[in-house]
Amino acid sequence: MTPPPPSERIRLVTSVLEANDRIAARTREACTAAGVLLVDVLGGPGAGKTALLEATLPRLGARAAVIAGDLETSRDAERLAACGVPVVQITTNSFGGACHLDAGMVAQALDQVPLTAIDVLFVENVGNLVCPAEFDIGQHARVVVLSVAEGEDKPLKYPLAFRRADAAVVAKIDLLPHLEFDLARLRESLHAVHPSLPCFELSVRSGAGLEAWLLWIAAQRRHRPTP
Amino acid sequence: MTPPPPSERIRLVTSVLEANDRIAARTREACTAAGVLLVDVLGGPGAGKTALLEATLPRLGARAAVIAGDLETSRDAERLAACGVPVVQITTNSFGGACHLDAGMVAQALDQVPLTAIDVLFVENVGNLVCPAEFDIGQHARVVVLSVAEGEDKPLKYPLAFRRADAAVVAKIDLLPHLEFDLARLRESLHAVHPSLPCFELSVRSGAGLEAWLLWIAAQRRHRPTP
Numbered sequence: 314m315t316p317p318p319p320s321e322r323i324r325l326v327t328s329v330l331e332a333n334d335r336i337a338a339r340t341r342e343a344c345t346a347a348g349v350l351l352v353d354v355l356g357g358p359g360a361g362k363t364a365l366l367e368a369t370l371p372r373l374g375a376r377a378a379v380i381a382g383d384l385e386t387s388r389d390a391e392r393l394a395a396c397g398v399p400v401v402q403i404t405t406n407s408f409g410g411a412c413h414l415d416a417g418m419v420a421q422a423l424d425q426v427p428l429t430a431i432d433v434l435f436v437e438n439v440g441n442l443v444c445p446a447e448f449d450i451g452q453h454a455r456v457v458v459l460s461v462a463e464g465e466d467k468p469l470k471y472p473l474a475f476r477r478a479d480a481a482v483v484a485k486i487d488l489l490p491h492l493e494f495d496l497a498r499l500r501e502s503l504h505a506v507h508p509s510l511p512c513f514e515l516s517v518r519s520g521a522g523l524e525a526w527l528l529w530i531a532a533q534r535r536h537r538p539t540p
Numbered sequence: 541m542t543p544p545p546p547s548e549r550i551r552l553v554t555s556v557l558e559a560n561d562r563i564a565a566r567t568r569e570a571c572t573a574a575g576v577l578l579v580d581v582l583g584g585p586g587a588g589k590t591a592l593l594e595a596t597l598p599r600l601g602a603r604a605a606v607i608a609g610d611l612e613t614s615r616d617a618e619r620l621a622a623c624g625v626p627v628v629q630i631t632t633n634s635f636g637g638a639c640h641l642d643a644g645m646v647a648q649a650l651d652q653v654p655l656t657a658i659d660v661l662f663v664e665n666v667g668n669l670v671c672p673a674e675f676d677i678g679q680h681a682r683v684v685v686l687s688v689a690e691g692e693d694k695p696l697k698y699p700l701a702f703r704r705a706d707a708a709v710v711a712k713i714d715l716l717p718h719l720e721f722d723l724a725r726l727r728e729s730l731h732a733v734h735p736s737l738p739c740f741e742l743s744v745r746s747g748a749g750l751e752a753w754l755l756w757i758a759a760q761r762r763h764r765p766t767p
Contacts, residue, residue, distance in 0.1 A: 357584045357585040357586065357667070357668075357669075358584040358669045358690055358694055358697070358698060359584065359687070359689060359690025359691045359694060383697055384670065384697060384698060384699070384700075385696065385697060385699055386693070386696050386697050388693055388696070388697065389697075412639065412668075412670035412671045439670065440584070440669065440670075440697065440698070441584075441639075441668060441669070441670050441671075442584075442585045442667065442668070443611065443639035443666065443667075443668050443671070444639045444668075444670070444671065460586070460689060462586060462687060462689030462690075462712065462715070463585055463586025463689075464586045466613070466615050467585055467586060469612065469613050469615070470585070470610055470611060470612060470613050470615065470667065471585060471611055471612075471667070472611070472612055473611075485689065487718075488689070488715065488718055488719075491714075491715055491718045492715075493745075518720075
């Protein structure tokens with residue numbers, strides 16, 4: 314069997330994305346109606362997404378839950394459940410090893426989230442700086458997490474993730490003294506790709522910078538979801 | 541337009557992968573016939589793929605070239621060209637923002653590689669620990685690069701990349717004193733996913749561990765490609 318011609322493939326991709334966006338819109342409406350802020354957390358493998366949530370949940374001053382996406386294993390979900398919040402796991406290998414969460418997977422997980430009992434729902438996406446950026450999952454805000462161990466040029470090399478983000482977290486800044494990492498160059502890269510992007514440089518380990526990040530979440534809660 | 545039914549999607553994916561594998565087989569044959577070892581280098585964003593190649597190329601004791609894949613920018617290609625080897629850039633955004641290299645892209649780039657003048661061809665894949673693992677690009681050997689800043693559980697969470705690798709490089713070990721990173725736990729994770737996988741723990745910055753890695757490449761050259 315030969316592959317379908319390019320026009321067929323483009324139609325297929327378009328229709329899949331349209332279906333995704335319809336489901337995402339419903340998820341966003343459901344969260345808005347319940348007064349819940351839905352935050353999608355994106356980043357490459359080991360950027361520090363789970364650690365950021367572990368540091369955020371106890372300091373949030375609001376009731377939270379997490380939907381955690383992983384190819385395999387429930388390690389992130391277990392770490393987050395230890396914070397005492399409801400956690401729903403999506404293992405994308407049961408969806409054919411998907412490299413991202415899509416709106417359908419999140420909508421399915423949403424059925425198990427006690428929406429009326431929470432204020433903020435975090436979705437920890439699959440560790441991947443490329444594919445998740447293309448899929449609206451119904452979030453009100455998207456945060457892209459980058460570790461300083463990854464290098465200063467990542468926003469230029471993975472522009473979509475940064476362009477479609479509402480905030481960037483530059484994690485693991487406690488490692489800066491041990492790296493040849495130029496924070497000024499990273500800020501330039503971020504500015505080049507998304508000039509107005511709020512950026513939080515922080516260390517979960519030392520606690521530096523967490524306060525500003527928590528204030529940003531609080532501001533999102535105040536300003537975003539009104540039905 | 542509604543999305544095609546699941547059976548149609550599965551047929552489409554299957555046929556795309558079959559077409560990929562046919563092209564990959566031709567690439568592998570062409571390299572084998574020219575006595576060139578083709579090594580695919582995989583890893584998440586900032587794992588240290590480019591730095592590994594920068595350290596490897598001058599110490600290789602063989603003529604090399606690189607095909608460098610990136611979503612956008614030619615930064616990696618420029619860094620590698622500074623090593624004095626032929627570099628061909630694939631910018632996947634010209635292929636619709638692809639999150640991986642496929643066999644067709646590599647075959648197209650191969651036309652610009654002076655195969656008769658080299659011994660080893662490295663392909664630096666797009667920074668992504670998920671999608672590139674699924675695509676044979678015609679390599680003789682695949683190396684997955686992981687930085688110690690990423691955490692010990694990555695092989696369990698991204699198993700396909702490690703299962704389909706012929707070697708793992710654990711990079712940036714100079715950072716170990718500054719991290720809560722348990723090398724024994726990483727070794728257990730690697731062993732659980734791929735028991736016989738050769739693993740090179742190294743630091744490009746200090747030079748520690750490079751020798752063993754270079755010997756492995758030399759052994760691949762001796763044993764792999766005979767037409």
